Amino acid sequence: xxxxxxxxxxxxxxxxxxxxxxxxxxxxxxxxxxxxxxxxxxxxxxxxxxxxxxxxxxxxxxxxxxxxxxxxxxxxxxxxxxxxxxxxxxxxxxxxx
Amino acid sequence: xxxxxxxxxxxxxxxxxxxxxxxxxxxxxxxxxxxxxxxxxxxxxxxxxxxxxxxxxxxxxxxxxxxxxxxxxxxxxxxxxxxxxxxxxxxxxxxxxxxxxxxxxxxxxxxxxxxxxxxxxxxxxxxxxxxxxxxxxxxxxxxxxxxxxxxxxxxxxxxxxxxxxxxxxxxxxxxxxxxxxxxxxxxxxxxxxxxxxxxxxxxxxxxxxxxxxxxxxxxxxxxxxxxxxxxxxxxxxxxxxxxxxxxxxxxxxxxxxxxxxxxxxxxxxxxxxxxxxxxxxxxxxxxxxxxxxxxxxxxxxxxxxxxxxxxxxxxxxxxxxxxxxxxxxxxxxxxxxxxxxxxxxxxxxxxxxxxxxxxxxxxxxxxxxxxxxxxxxxxxxxxxxxxxxxxxxxxxxxxxxxxxxxxxxxxxxxxxxxxxxxxxxxxxxxxxxxxxxxxxxxxxxxxxxxxxxxxxxxxxxxxxxxxxxxxxxxxxxxxxxxxxxxxxxxxxxxxxxxxxxxxxxxxxxxxxxxxxxxxxxxxxxxxxxxxxxxxxxxxxxxxxxxxxxxxxxxxxxxx
Numbered sequence: 001x002x003x004x005x006x007x008x009x010x011x012x013x014x015x016x017x018x019x020x021x022x023x024x025x026x027x028x029x030x031x032x033x034x035x036x037x038x039x040x041x042x043x044x045x046x047x048x049x050x051x052x053x054x055x056x057x058x059x060x061x062x063x064x065x066x067x068x069x070x071x072x073x074x075x076x077x078x079x080x081x082x083x084x085x086x087x088x089x090x091x092x093x094x095x096x097x
Numbered sequence: 098x099x100x101x102x103x104x105x106x107x108x109x110x111x112x113x114x115x116x117x118x119x120x121x122x123x124x125x126x127x128x129x130x131x132x133x134x135x136x137x138x139x140x141x142x143x144x145x146x147x148x149x150x151x152x153x154x155x156x157x158x159x160x161x162x163x164x165x166x167x168x169x170x171x172x173x174x175x176x177x178x179x180x181x182x183x184x185x186x187x188x189x190x191x192x193x194x195x196x197x198x199x200x201x202x203x204x205x206x207x208x209x210x211x212x213x214x215x216x217x218x219x220x221x222x223x224x225x226x227x228x229x230x231x232x233x234x235x236x237x238x239x240x241x242x243x244x245x246x247x248x249x250x251x252x253x254x255x256x257x258x259x260x261x262x263x264x265x266x267x268x269x270x271x272x273x274x275x276x277x278x279x280x281x282x283x284x285x286x287x288x289x290x291x292x293x294x295x296x297x298x299x300x301x302x303x304x305x306x307x308x309x310x311x312x313x314x315x316x317x318x319x320x321x322x323x324x325x326x327x328x329x330x331x332x333x334x335x336x337x338x339x340x341x342x343x344x345x346x347x348x349x350x351x352x353x354x355x356x357x358x359x360x361x362x363x364x365x366x367x368x369x370x371x372x373x374x375x376x377x378x379x380x381x382x383x384x385x386x387x388x389x390x391x392x393x394x395x396x397x398x399x400x401x402x403x404x405x406x407x408x409x410x411x412x413x414x415x416x417x418x419x420x421x422x423x424x425x426x427x428x429x430x431x432x433x434x435x436x437x438x439x440x441x442x443x444x445x446x447x448x449x450x451x452x453x454x455x456x457x458x459x460x461x462x463x464x465x466x467x468x469x470x471x472x473x474x475x476x477x478x479x480x481x482x483x484x485x486x487x488x489x490x491x492x493x494x495x496x497x498x499x500x501x502x503x504x505x506x507x508x509x510x511x512x513x514x515x516x517x518x519x520x521x522x523x524x525x526x527x528x529x530x531x532x533x534x535x536x537x538x539x540x541x542x543x544x545x546x547x548x549x550x551x552x553x554x555x556x557x558x559x560x561x562x563x564x565x566x567x568x569x570x571x572x573x574x575x576x577x578x579x580x581x582x583x584x585x586x587x588x589x590x591x592x593x594x595x596x597x598x599x600x601x602x603x604x605x606x607x608x609x610x611x612x613x614x615x616x617x618x619x620x621x622x623x624x625x626x627x628x629x630x631x632x633x634x635x636x637x638x639x640x641x642x643x644x645x646x647x648x649x650x651x652x653x654x655x656x
Binding site for chain 1: 117548584601604605608609612616617618619620
């Protein structure tokens with residue numbers, strides 16, 4: 001279940017990044033696990049774009065520092081978003097704001 | 098007046114002591130003067146005459162001052178040279194280039210000079226290299242009692258005669274020799290002493306100390322020429338002796354009651370750890386004035402110096418900033434206020450600047466380089482040579498009696514740097530509240546995505562990370578032909594054990610640190626072998642050369 005959800009988020013995230021011009025449309029399969037900083041995909045401006053895009057589509061503001069220290073691949077960002085969504089759902093279920 | 102006359106004048110009233118603890122040598126000024134006469138006779142025997150270029154391929158050593166004075170007694174031109182090769186510094190190639198420019202009559206080398214380099218150059222130049230250890234072999238120096246009886250009393254020196262050619266190793270890689278006349282030398286020495294008197298509460302230089310290399314303008318003037326001119330006691334050593342135990346140097350300055358010392362941002366920053374080991378009660382540095390020059394001065398270094406040197410009684414008033422370059426003989430400006438000004442500015446992309454009341458992510462903290470010396474005019478100009486008002490970023494220009502007439506035998510470089518007698522320094526800066534602020538080297542400033550990036554500031558942040566050693570990080574821009582844009586690349590010199598471990602976690606820490614301080618994400622961070630962050634003799638990073646080597650894939654990376 002989680003596996004599928006992660007896959008879906010990852011697929012969606014990849015698509016959004018291509019749509020927003022953060023990723024090249026022809027990025028090869030397997031790219032999802034690449035380090036976005038080391039591979040030169042994300043620079044200072046790219047970081048800002050990625051943060052804004054995620055805030056807009058997922059309604060979550062990820063501190064830019066987190067992209068540098070932890071969320072350096074699309075896979076790790078997708079996993080973070082899934083964890084965030086699941087924790088948000090649980091909070092809603094138990095009536096926690 | 099010339100420097101020989103200044104020495105003669107000083108000898109009438111005092112006989113200061115020069116100390117070289119590294120060589121266990123102590124000489125009085127009269128002993129130095131006597132040796133200068135002996136060197137003059139030796140050089141004359143080698144057929145050195147007025148206007149001949151005498152190369153000094155020597156580390157800092159006790160014989161340097163008498164050799165200079167000896168050469169000037171013949172009205173020859175002294176050419177201090179960088180004496181040692183480096184990982185990327187081919188000494189023989191450098192010497193060949195310099196010889197092509199100024200055609201040495203003779204070159205004096207240290208006994209431990211690399212014999213291959215000496216042989217290669219000696220054959221190529223068709224001149225003899227004279228080993229310092231053999232300079233007096235087979236020569237009778239006429240003595241009367243303990244005095245050298247010297248018949249070389251000095252070809253009369255005219256103010257416009259060339260005294261020194263100050264060669265920079267050059268950030269572009271091609272050495273250029275700034276011509277310094279005797280008049281410029283004296284004008285500079287008078288400025289230094291007036292600047293010290295004005296900036297240091299009326300203080301006069303009674304005891305000086307320097308370890309800076311004599312082949313660098315600041316080392317030559319502060320280490321040798323100013324003590325000769327001011328008639329002060331002097332404490333001298335090599336950079337290696339200083340850097341091995343910086344606290345030992347400060348202990349010596351305490352012991353010999355040094356009043357004037359010049360250092361660099363990097364050297365001072367690298368000395369704090371060693372100084373912190375000392376018991377605050379063990380040193381009294383209350384008489385000492387320390388000038389920081391030759392590099393961009395970082396606010397954090399000034400604050401640490403206040404704290405660490407303050408513990409030894411050195412007041413804030415005793416820390417000063419100096420600004421200058423070989424093309425202006427040496428200094429052009431220095432701190433004249435009670436305290437060094439450190440302010441926050443918002444520096445816009447269009448070059449306009451606003452003073453900010455508090456620090457924020459949009460501000461840059463800059464240290465003032467002080468006020469122009471008496472007789473010096475500094476202006477900030479745009480690319481069309483128009484003078485800019487206060488709080489506008491532009492190129493620092495200098496007009497003073499110390500500005501060179503040109504580079505030796507290099508018309509093109511002279512034309513690029515001089516407009517009449519106005520020197521275009523190649524440094525970017527601005528003016529505020531009677532003081533000047535240095536921003537960056539024009540050549541070093543990186544513009545990425547419309548944002549101005551000052552490498553010194555980024556590197557200073559990186560070098561605060563515990564696993565990065567001081568002076569071992571360099572940020573350069575390398576053109577990426579495939580992307581048609583410039584890419585920022587940060588190199589960090591590493592040694593064992595980090596050499597085998599440097600990886601993602603280290604890169605992340607650096608990226609985080611730079612991002613926090615500047616909002617900049619540096620993608621390319623690589624560890625490289627020791628010696629890759631090449632520096633000039635004064636310790637400035639040779640960014641242009643490093644960038645060229647990077648582009649040519651000539652830097653040895655680790656991991």
